[in-house]
Amino acid sequence: MVRELKTPRSGRSRSLTSKEALPAVAVGGPRHGLARTLSKLGLCSRTEAVRWIAAGRVAVDGRIVTDPEFPILRGRHRLALDGAPLSASERLYLMLNKPRGLVTTAQDERGRETVYRCFDGAGLPWLAPVGRLDKASEGLLLFTNDPQWAARVTDPGTGPDKTYHVQVDVLPDAALLQRMRAGVMADGEALCAKQVRLLRQGERHAWLEIVLDEGRNRQIRRLLAAFGVDVVRLVRVAIGTLVLGELGKGAWRTLSAAEVSALAVATDVSAQAAR
Template sequence: MLSKQGLCSRSEATKWIAAGRVSVDGRIVRDPEFPIVQGRHRIEIDGNAADAAPRLYLMLNKPRGLVTTAQDERGRDTVYRCLDGARLHDAPLPWLAPVGRLDKASEGLLLFCNDPQWAARITDPDSGPDKTYHVQIDAIPDAAQLAALHAGVSVDGELLRAKSARLLRSGEKNAWLEIVLDEGRNRQIRRLLAAFDLNVLRLIRVAIGTLSLGDLAKGQWRALDEQDLQRLR
């Protein structure tokens, strides 16, 4: 319930409960699975009412070299470095979780929110919005290779494919592709291209649905407005 209210992550809520910080109707509860009926039970954290946090949705232009997690067991810098000390309307940002992820070497549009239900809709492989990427590779692909990326290939028993793949521009030894995905699999683009002996030099997510990265600077973020949210529906 605490995570659904946008107050913290599920793992953090479990820690608070185990530490005896959470009470229900005045009684300390140490069971994370304790049944709660919203509107009927009074939940408190450290004696203060656990009111739902105002919903907040934002976009970040993720720099390369950051991992998409709250805490990294290897001590690597995370995407939260870009939000350290951030304020909105003169108030600190509430707890926010990444919506999906970009791997350490990838860049571009990354969403955050404190609305788990909304995040689940965005990341749903069947009904979520398409994701658009600009990808620099170490070769000049021909029409047959682009068609093959769309047709897909089995990698370790998993069918990987692009909804679409087209050439944006090319130089003497490398090229930029626009690749659109309608599903999200682990390192999908890198694994798909590697299956055709194409190596990724840069990978930038430039849009989710019709919400584009635009001119948002590297490492910068902004809150989404209602028009932005409409673009994601």
């Protein structure tokens, strides 16, 4: 739904269809829904954009739009929020050492603490997690307001490798490690790792380094469970060439331009190798 902003001259507004409100040059051209456009500008999540639009806070070319799917042609429409012009947000990229016990979401319907607790008081703009770590997992987690970059990093076919250090409740022998590398079918799904190697072991527990070249839900936990192995701790220590290093638990830092570019380049190399 679209309604025109009231002006002193007209004193009233009329409803317009999506097609009427679009400039003629935009009709039939490449365009996205309004909510998606706001999200891709790095201004907010798509969910938050839907809320803004439904509340009548967003205007397109001077008209309030309440339809989140209203078609927008980037570069030809003027967007405003509460009367203030909108433009793409400055891109920001950061890494967090996620503590165990936090969920990777902005708002949790069950009231659990989220990773955004780590940013309290920092005055950061809206940022989305790049991929996820489950509640019990720890380590390197990326955030950005650049959806295109995030999509490249998380692409299951061409994204960079992800490296994990995993503490397990067994002392694996060479045969078990080889079976883990070979993979297994679990619930009709093939689960495997690109690399599995023993880092160290004690009397009861061992640490493995596991490298994944794709991201599936709880992939490592499910893979190990298929061999009767329980995970004690799971820490992501690297994404591509970006390593967690000495970053403290719950601490974060911005990525350098070189680090941002390196992750993007890694996706290009993987894409070329896949051809």
